[in-house]
Amino acid sequence: MIDHLVIVAGGKGTRLSALFGNIPKALVPVGGKPVLQHQLELAARAGVRAATIYAGFLADQIAEFVGDGSRFGMKVAVRVEDAPLGNAGAVLQSLDTLPERFFVMYGDVMMAVDLERMSRFHEDHAAAFTAFVHPNDHPFDSDLIETDAEGRVTALHNAPHAPDRVYDNLVNAALYVVERNALKPAPGKQDFTKDVMPGLIASGAKVLAYRSAEYIKDMGTPERLARVEADLKSGKLDLADSNKPRAAVFLDRDGTLNVEKGFLASQNGLELLPGTGAALKSLRQAGYSLVVVTNQPVIARGEASEDDVAAIHRRLEWELGKEGAYLDAVYLCPHHPDKGFTGERPELKIACQCRKPGTAMVEQACRELNLNAKASWMIGDQTRDIEMARRAGLRAILVRTGTAGRDGNFSATPDFIADDLRAAADMILEQKQAAA
Ligand SMILES: [Zn+2]
Incomplete structure (x- = not known):
């Protein structure tokens, strides 16, 4: 020391x-x-x-x-x-x-x-x-x-x-x-x-x-x-109090925070959904850490580099900053299991533990940011977000923006369904009040 x-x-x-x-x-x-x-x-x-x-x-x-x-x-x-x-x-x-x-x-x-x-x-x-x-x-x-x-x-x-x-x-x-x-x-x-x-x-x-x-x-x-x-x-x-594991809200990126436009390969395509900043501010105010967990198979497929994705996240945080909101961290999975894409990067073409619905990103965040999964939530627009939440022991809210759960990949049921991030944040705050 x-x-x-x-x-x-x-x-x-x-x-x-x-x-x-x-x-x-x-x-x-x-x-x-x-x-x-x-x-x-x-x-x-x-x-x-x-x-x-x-x-x-x-x-x-x-x-x-x-x-x-x-x-x-x-x-x-x-x-x-x-x-x-x-x-x-x-x-x-x-x-x-x-x-x-x-x-x-x-x-x-x-x-x-x-x-x-x-x-x-x-x-x-x-x-x-x-x-x-x-x-x-x-x-x-x-x-x-x-x-x-x-x-x-x-x-x-x-x-x-x-x-x-x-x-x-x-x-x-x-x-x-x-x-x-x-x-x-x-x-x-x-x-x-x-x-x-x-x-x-x-x-x-x-x-x-x-x-x-x-x-x-x-x-x-x-x-x-x-x-x-x-x-x-x-x-x-x-x-002593601030050293106790904190509750977090884990957030999917595309279709949840920003407009879903297929796979984003450049920061110029990033556009926040209306009300995103306000929703995150209200969760922050209530004491939640805010952590993005996002699958970025664009990296494995060679469609975007790590630097491109870092630039997208820089832009995301900057746009949120303009609305008075900020994230504790962004975790991303660069992998993808299926081979056969032109320009793909073979070393990233693996079945990993981090790609949602894998839970490795949540586990890493809990370790590094001292978070308590049991008190935490996941908000996402895809069934893999909800399935990951179930496996990681998080409560889950599906939002009707982006894919709105219509991808049909997994059958896990969310705890709640909300019209958008703002409504999801309100639900979390209501649940917190009801439990207090
Ligand atoms: Zn991965």
Whole structure:
């Protein structure tokens, strides 16, 4: 376990000054306790034993509040910057005082993140720099990260984005694990996302994205602070609680989320069905994780490449983002059992466990995203979706969009039939209420 934490806490709470007057942002109370205290307590519970806080604005207030850190169960040092050096400048100028490996948090972020798990991920992959990333409901005005298929960060796209661009919904949440030796001392203002990460990527260092659905939000404006306060009250920041397996709604893609147009081979053909974003938002609001499970035999048949399909999913997530919705993950089966297509890829022409109604995609999602199948649902327009749900122990809703169950492949009966995704989401919410 990584046992050192760096907190970058130089910020003024300018946008919160009407509420709290002249205090550093890190001391703004959430649920009656400064953000800084929430962060130190979370880290201490995960086994972090020491912290370095980089303070600037009203640094003496921060120093006075933390003392030597012993009341939080750790050794805390506060370093004061004389002039603002961006969020990374002071860290880069004092590398010799830091241990080999450490976490970095910004001082205005509330989180319920399992730091031990993130620490393990970083060490298991021998990364030089690991950035916590997650999808959010406003990717178009967020700083985004682009990765390759192995989760290695290949580019950063800071908002604002050109209107015709489509990116993955992977938002940089300002929580990092850093190898000291990967960093280089640098003078003047330095920023983690504008300078440090691009520099590491350019030098070929292993910069990884750690994708997680755990809670992490900044509280830098009155609106955001109010939201975080509400989340704290409702238990969303309770780490033990958030570590329990979650209920999910598994979703078929074509004919369920987007208009069925035969086999999609390009992102240009992707068109959301009306009401898709609103339906997913209401399920998210009720606490469901949202996971797409889709058969993509187009890959095995050579009609589309993995990159084409990745582009379709990027487009799907981007269009959903415009409607304020996001997915936890997309799982796809690239296989197909029958041979005899021109341009087919023999290595993918197999009878696999993942092609629906096979259940391997659901099992993988449950493992990787900590989901509880028994509390979860499947929504789809084909009988193979319903058959898969039955085999995987999910409750199932057939939607009358797309194929509307008329494919005749399997005979499993859905728990409910709904006109569309919106109606299916309403049914799930009614069932949840009835059970409560
Ligand atoms: Zn498969």
